Amino acid sequence: MNYTQTAFTGRTGARPITALTRELTRRMKVVDESAVQISKQDARRVVKALKGAIAVSNGAIETLMDLVQLTWEADWAADRPLVVWPSNQHLADEVRKTVACIKARLRELRAAGLILARDSASGRRSGFRNRDGVIVEAYGLDLSPIRLRYAELKEAGDRLNALYALFKSGKKEIARVRRIVGQALAQAADLSLTGPHWMALQDAIDEIAFAAAQARTMGDREGYQAALDRLPGVEDLVGETIDRFMFTGPSRLEAAILARLKNEH
Incomplete structure (x- = not known):
């Protein structure tokens, strides 16, 4: 993927730090052998079911679906980095929205703890895979919270369906x-x-x-x-x-x- 994107860092030059993002970061450092193993299809299904189930706009959920679609099946293995690095312009072009709209949706997803930002030193999104398709290095949007919170998110979707x-x-x-x-x-x-x-x-x-x-x-x-x-x-x-x-x-x-x-x- 050839897209790069300079991260929005706000006035202070750093992304806002919240209690939720810190909690997710701490949990991601803990290896839980009992964690549910999910596939890309599982992720798509649970994200789609979130429409109306949590306090996140349908537009933001649609963008999250687009991000999940950018992953490879192998990325969802528990020991693999789960990062995508599309530019905001690419995401905007895919759904015929403005870049400002995409930025707002990504902020909403971060605030809800559904994605994390994995920024490079330059603040640009980029990454590459080896010949086996495994991500070797990636800076961009981390979808690990979906894998980490799968049971919780599935329950929210199931409640709404019920x-x-x-x-x-x-x-x-x-x-x-x-x-x-x-x-x-x-x-x-x-x-x-x-x-x-x-x-x-x-x-x-x-x-x-x-x-x-x-x-x-x-x-x-x-x-x-x-x-x-x-x-x-x-x-x-x-x-x-x-x-x-x-x-x-x-x-x-x-x-x-x-x-x-x-x-x-």
Whole structure:
């Protein structure tokens, strides 16, 4: 790769040092034999699942995906350096964004502890591989935090996927119960049955749907589940209302049949 890039170092001439980057640097020095071995495909999958799962913009996650794509499969071995050295201009050209946009995304990724900067003395990104494709020397963007934090990042993505699955199944359940309520109200109207108890059924499902929508907007799993837990009660209420108010006397059809039988006798 022929791209080089002078690192942004800010006013002081040095990158900002944060507690998170220091913690990651310390952890990377410790060899953990129990660490999860991941592949490039694993890394791509876990990074893609981070959209919406952590406080990082989708644009920054897309740039992180581009950085992962620049690695070789062998780079993900536990004992290999995991560094890429594209210029900001190259990254910008790949996604048709400005260099300023790419710089902002990289700062966001560093602040979130998803990448580290491995700067050369000159502050330029560069690197080369030997004939076997192994990185011999590299200065640029270190993706080791993905490997180091793989289990944590995967859990964050899995939680979001589970939440989306809950929202999807919950939407279907609310629609199913709403249909039951609608059928009951339609039959009551057809039989000219009136009363607040019928409208109470509509109010009950509307309240649950509203509570679920509010919880979904807030990403509140517990609140959404609590709303869904009220659905069986609405189904029971529909059955009780039908039994009490729809079948307390003969229906119009039944009344007509009974009257005809009575006249025949």
